[in-house]
Amino acid sequence: MPYLESLRVFVRVIELGSITAGGRDLRMSPAVASNRIRDLETRFGVRLLNRTTRKLTPTEIGRAFYDSARRVIETLDxxxxxxxxxxxxxxxxxxxxxxxxxxxRLVGPLVPRFCEQNPEVEIRLRLSDRSVNIVEDGIDIAFFLGEPQDSALLWRKISDCPRRLVAAPEYLARHGVPGSPDDLAGHNCLLLRYPRSPEYYWMLSTADGPRKMLVSGRFDADDGDVLTGWALDGHGIANRPAYEVASHLAQGRLVEVLPETPPLPAQFGILTPHRQLQDPKLRIFADFALRELKGATDTGR
Known part of the structure; x- marks a missing residue:
């Protein structure tokens, strides 16, 4: 088993780009993970990784070994x-x-409930508003909010997710209330941005159909909750999922902007690599998530 464990460590280190990240994913310290890699290199008498202070990359033989090791792990799984x-x-x-x-708000509370019903399953949840490569990162199931693009993945929709343009009353008092989508050009729009992020425009629902609005702002973030916080503090207009700002709207801390031309709703669902369909635990979890979260993001009007 130590050899198989070392294979798993090597595969995750390559996929996640560092010994620290690979070890953390497998719940072991960087020192233990490093020893597992060293055991493999000693076993075969070759260097599998090039290590520098800034970067870790597989050697040529390390890349070839990774491809074979990953197939072994997939076969075992x-x-x-x-x-x-x-x-x-x-x-x-x-x-x-x-x-x-x-x-x-949704997936975190779901995990303990699932594990209580399935005590022999371990779940490792990673959160990020950045886009991820599900296959390369070794992800089994990705919760997704938006418009799925990758046809190589299986998409299962949970529900629609209405969105709202929101701002604090104080911001609107200082800068004026937009009367039409064109007025957004004169406002500080709070954007969810990260490398390769598509959000430099908002798609609004109008009487003439969807309309793409180019928007900009003086600062952006890669965490949606930061955008909501900035909106609450009166720094601009944010485009947020309705369920995330419903309580703030009800309390008057935020005001809906352009309610007659709201953003197009996003789709909430899960993405799974097709190769994972044969795994019963993934089918069981996916069915559980779809059942438990149905309608969780649909706050209506």
Whole structure:
């Protein structure tokens, strides 16, 4: 088993880009993870990784070994899935990812409930508003809020997610209330931005159909909750999921802007690599999530 554990460590280190991240993902210290890599290099008498103070990259033979090691791990995981299917008891690790707001409010509370019902399953949840490569990052299930683009992944919709343009009363008192979508050009729009982020425009629903509005602002962030906080503090107009700002709207801390031309709703659902469909624990978790979260983001009007 130590050899198989070392293979898993090596695969995750390559996928996550560092020994620290790979070890953390497998719940071991960087020192232990580093020793596992060193054991493999000693076993085969080759260097698998090039290490510098800033970067870790696989050697040529390390890249070839990674491809083979990943296939071994996938085969073992598939074998475990077959056994789980016959035994009727899901077991093993499920790796999840979700946007920060969705993860904190919806997926986080879901995890303990699922694990209580399935005590032999371990869940590792990673939250980020940045886009992730599900296949390359070894993700089993990704919660998604937006418009899915990758046809190579299986998309299962949970619900629609209305969005609202919101601002604090104080901001609107200082800068005026937009009377039409064109007025957004004169306002500080708070954007969710990160490397390769698509959000430099907002899609609004108008009487003439969807309309793309180019928007800008003096500062942006890669965390949606930061945008909501800035809006609450009176710094600009934010485009946020309705369920995330519903309580602030009800309390008057935020005001809906341009309610007659709201942003197009996003879709809330899960993305799964097709190769994972044969794993019973993933099907069980996906079905559980769809059942438990149905309508969770639909606050209506």
């Amino acid at each position: 598939q074998a475990e899935a077959v056994v789980s299917g016959f035994s009727g008891t899901p077991r093993g690790v499920i790796r999840l990812t979700a946007p920060l707001g969705v993860g904190r």
